[in-house]
Amino acid sequence: MKEIAKLPTETARDYALRAIRENIVSLDLEPGTGISENEIAGFLGVSRTPVREAIQELSKAAVIEIYPQRGSYVALIDSTFVEEARFLRKTLDIAVIEEACDLATQADIDRLEENVALQEFYLQTQAADKIYLLDDEFHKLIYSAAKKETLHAMRSNIMLHFDRVRTLSMKTVKDTKIVGDHRQMLESIKNKDKENCRMLVEKHLSRYHIDEAEIRAAYPQYFKD
Amino acid sequence: MKEIAKLPTETARDYALRAIRENIVSLDLEPGTGISENEIAGFLGVSRTPVREAIQELSKAAVIEIYPQRGSYVALIDSTFVEEARFLRKTLDIAVIEEACDLATQADIDRLEENVALQEFYLQTQAADKIYLLDDEFHKLIYSAAKKETLHAMRSNIMLHFDRVRTLSMKTVKDTKIVGDHRQMLESIKNKDKENCRMLVEKHLSRYHIDEAEIRAAYPQYFKD
DNA sequence: ACACAGAAACTTGTATACAAGTTATTTATG
DNA sequence: CATAAATAACTTGTATACAAGTTTCTGTGT
Numbered sequence: 001m002k003e004i005a006k007l008p009t010e011t012a013r014d015y016a017l018r019a020i021r022e023n024i025v026s027l028d029l030e031p032g033t034g035i036s037e038n039e040i041a042g043f044l045g046v047s048r049t050p051v052r053e054a055i056q057e058l059s060k061a062a063v064i065e066i067y068p069q070r071g072s073y074v075a076l077i078d079s080t081f082v083e084e085a086r087f088l089r090k091t092l093d094i095a096v097i098e099e100a101c102d103l104a105t106q107a108d109i110d111r112l113e114e115n116v117a118l119q120e121f122y123l124q125t126q127a128a129d130k131i132y133l134l135d136d137e138f139h140k141l142i143y144s145a146a147k148k149e150t151l152h153a154m155r156s157n158i159m160l161h162f163d164r165v166r167t168l169s170m171k172t173v174k175d176t177k178i179v180g181d182h183r184q185m186l187e188s189i190k191n192k193d194k195e196n197c198r199m200l201v202e203k204h205l206s207r208y209h210i211d212e213a214e215i216r217a218a219y220p221q222y223f224k225d
Numbered sequence: 226m227k228e229i230a231k232l233p234t235e236t237a238r239d240y241a242l243r244a245i246r247e248n249i250v251s252l253d254l255e256p257g258t259g260i261s262e263n264e265i266a267g268f269l270g271v272s273r274t275p276v277r278e279a280i281q282e283l284s285k286a287a288v289i290e291i292y293p294q295r296g297s298y299v300a301l302i303d304s305t306f307v308e309e310a311r312f313l314r315k316t317l318d319i320a321v322i323e324e325a326c327d328l329a330t331q332a333d334i335d336r337l338e339e340n341v342a343l344q345e346f347y348l349q350t351q352a353a354d355k356i357y358l359l360d361d362e363f364h365k366l367i368y369s370a371a372k373k374e375t376l377h378a379m380r381s382n383i384m385l386h387f388d389r390v391r392t393l394s395m396k397t398v399k400d401t402k403i404v405g406d407h408r409q410m411l412e413s414i415k416n417k418d419k420e421n422c423r424m425l426v427e428k429h430l431s432r433y434h435i436d437e438a439e440i441r442a443a444y445p446q447y448f449k450d
Numbered sequence: 451a452c453a454c455a456g457a458a459a460c461t462t463g464t465a466t467a468c469a470a471g472t473t474a475t476t477t478a479t480g
Numbered sequence: 481c482a483t484a485a486a487t488a489a490c491t492t493g494t495a496t497a498c499a500a501g502t503t504t505c506t507g508t509g510t
Contacts, residue, residue, distance in 0.1 A: 003470085007231040011293075011493070011494090012493075012494065013493080013494090019428070033481080036460085036461070036462095037461085037462070038460090045496040046494080046495090047494055047496075048462095048494095048495080048496085049493080049494055049495065049496090050461085050493080050494070050495095052463090053278060053281055056278055056281075056282070057281070057282070057285065060282065061439050062375070066462075066502095067461085067500055067502095068236075068461085068462055068463070068501080069461055069462055069463080069469080069500070069501040070461060070462080070501085070502060071460085071461055071462080071502090071503095080372075080375070081375055084372075084373055084375045084376050085375070087320070087324075087373065088317070088376055091316060091317060091320040092313070092316060092317070095312070099312075132464085142479085147308055147309075148312065149307070150287070150306055150309045150383070151383075152312055154313075154379065154382070156382055157379070158375070158376075158379055184380075222242075235465075236463070236464090237464065238463080238464090261490085261491070261492095262491085262492070263490090263491085271464080271465090272464055272465045272466075273464095273465080273466085274463080274464055274465065274466090275463080275464070275465095277492085277493090285495080291492075292471055292472095292491085292492085293470095293472095293491085293492055293493070294471040294491055294492055295469070295471085295472060295491060295492080296472090296473095296490090296492080296508095297474085297491085297492080297493055381461080451510105452489085452507105452509105452510085453487085453501095453508100453509090453510080454507105454508090454509085454510100455506100455507090455508085455509100456505105456506085456507085456508100457504105457505090457506080457507095458503105458504085458505075458506085459485085459502105459503085459504075460501105460502080460504080461501080461503085461504070462497075462499105462500090462501090462502100463498105463499080463500080463501100464496085464497105464498085464500100465496100465499090466495100466496085466497075466498095467494105467495085467496075467497090468493105468495075468496090469492105469493080469494075469495090469497070469500085470491100470492090470493080470494100471491080471492085471493100472489105472490080472491070472492100473485100473488105473489085473490070473491085474486075474490080474497075475486105475487080475488070476482100476485105476486085476487070476488080477484100477485085477486075477487085478484090478485080478486085478494100479482100479483085479484080479485090480481105480482090480483080
């Protein structure tokens, strides 16, 4: 588990939740790892209570499994969950981007333009971690343009499963293609071309689908079944 | 707040979560009501810890608002949330019922048949509460047939907002129409008629849309804005 | 060396005590 | 009586103590 600095504003609970979640997504807490409320509390410098609440929340998202009186474990990557997360992402992202075609204001377009421009910039400077963050931001901006902010928060939770696979795939998937997809999505929103948006979302997602088999072969110990 | 019996098997936390959630959905805890961890703990006969964890979870679903050091309140019905819940329900239910057309086994069909038969039975005996439960079960069975059980759990959370409106509408919406919709959905799944499924889901949802205006007029104090 | 019993060291679940902050009440003062 | 300050009674956030159960280690007897 890697250290993550506590922000002065956030509560102990929010800090614990953020720290544990980031460690799970980054795979610094590997799937299958046993975790202890006491151990993490000591590591983060807070008491068991906020750590416990954070773990409860993550167990509800099914990325931590709690066995009462026995211990808690970082869940193995479950192909069923990943598949359902992909289904949700495809279904919802398409519906939302179509809505964004109807509702996006010029201010929304401007924010998307700035985001994609930054992605294209960092693509040249090879800053993969920056692109990762901008990727999240890009999709959040689309949900915002479609007035579906609440759904984006919910989407984030179930996407944790998908995100772990994405972390593993960062080395193999070409950022060039991802940023190119985003550029084309933005242009299609500007043109209010829903059919093209739908096609782009499906193509975008298929990029991750292709290399899951490779990833699973490379890290079999991380997967369930 | 109405009393709900604690099941001998469930933990204090699960009991508190179930009791509070049912009271919110049934509107025995009215929107806007102030709630206290201590008060509920005393009422349920458990300590603050499990009650607090339950409230935290419900605040994440945005049906409870926590103001640190000030108090917690049952959230008013927020039209934005209700609209997003409706959007999610429509989008996801359509995608899932289409998937069910492809994947439903005979066993799935049999379970759906039994469920709808019971709905039609209780429709004649005027048992609205039974139909309410069977309605939930019906949609859960469809998600199960489409192998999307995880998404159904997630759907349930965001649907809390929608469910409160549904509780208010139970007196006005005709159960006859709901059960009729379900019967037609089942027949369309059997015929693998996706286009008809899509149309039926949209019509089904529109029934709730129609009377939201009436409900809002009848209970303005429950609504935000 | 092996088997078994028992204690010790863990786990999470729950209850309670305290901390920090807000609100309402009460009391003193003009 | 009105007003303001002090205070008491609340709230949630956090830490800690204890309860109940599981696992692991350890020592002892064979």
